[in-house]
Amino acid sequence: MTTNTLKERLGEIILERSFKYSEDPPFTLASGKKSNFYFNCKPTTLDPEGMNLIGAIIFDMIKDTGITAAGGLTLGADPIANALAVISYQKGKPIKSFIVRKDIKDHGTKSAIEGNVRAGEKVAIIDDVITTGGSTITAIEQARKAGLSVEMVITLIDREEGGRENILQHIDNIKSILTRTEVMEMRARK
Numbered sequence: 001m002t003t004n005t006l007k008e009r010l011g012e013i014i015l016e017r018s019f020k021y022s023e024d025p026p027f028t029l030a031s032g033k034k035s036n037f038y039f040n041c042k043p044t045t046l047d048p049e050g051m052n053l054i055g056a057i058i059f060d061m062i063k064d065t066g067i068t069a070a071g072g073l074t075l076g077a078d079p080i081a082n083a084l085a086v087i088s089y090q091k092g093k094p095i096k097s098f099i100v101r102k103d104i105k106d107h108g109t110k111s112a113i114e115g116n117v118r119a120g121e122k123v124a125i126i127d128d129v130i131t132t133g134g135s136t137i138t139a140i141e142q143a144r145k146a147g148l149s150v151e152m153v154i155t156l157i158d159r160e161e162g163g164r165e166n167i168l169q170h171i172d173n174i175k176s177i178l179t180r181t182e183v184m185e186m187r188a189r190k
Helices: 003-018 048-062 078-090 134-145 163-168 180-189
Strands: 019-021 037-039 069-073 096-100 113-115 122-130 149-158 174-179
Touching (some): 003 019, 003 174, 048 149, 048 174, 069 113, 078 096, 096 134, 122 134, 122 163, 134 149, 134 163, 149 163
Parallel strands (some): 122 149, 149 174
Antiparallel strands (some): 019 037
């Protein structure tokens, strides 16, 4: 299957399981903003087919970049990074997953990063949905504090509400699997 075919099927799953629309009342987003539409990506990113599609698409995006690991702020990035890790291993080019904690533990290693990654490794920061970019920027900052070399950001969905521009102030390589515009176009075709 081509990347476009995979992306089209992933869009269908997102519309079916992860996209909600409501005129009244609007949804309150993590950023505090109100919106008539909402993406809850967990029903897609935790679905066997959704995980397989996401892992394959992201693997194709980064397989030749020298990136050795991918992860982001828990919980949104976790299933995406894990899907990539499994698919990459199956394809013979393993890319590890890691987790960026929201809150650093006050015991044990007190590490913000969990996983088998070391300072100097080239990594991708993953996120499920970008609105303002705040979660992604936090993950970038924590990864850099741990000595990781953040090479790119990959998001499942860009809501196209300024997050991309905010992230570009921290890294110049950001890719989205789908944008709000693309999802709305898919919805209109149904």
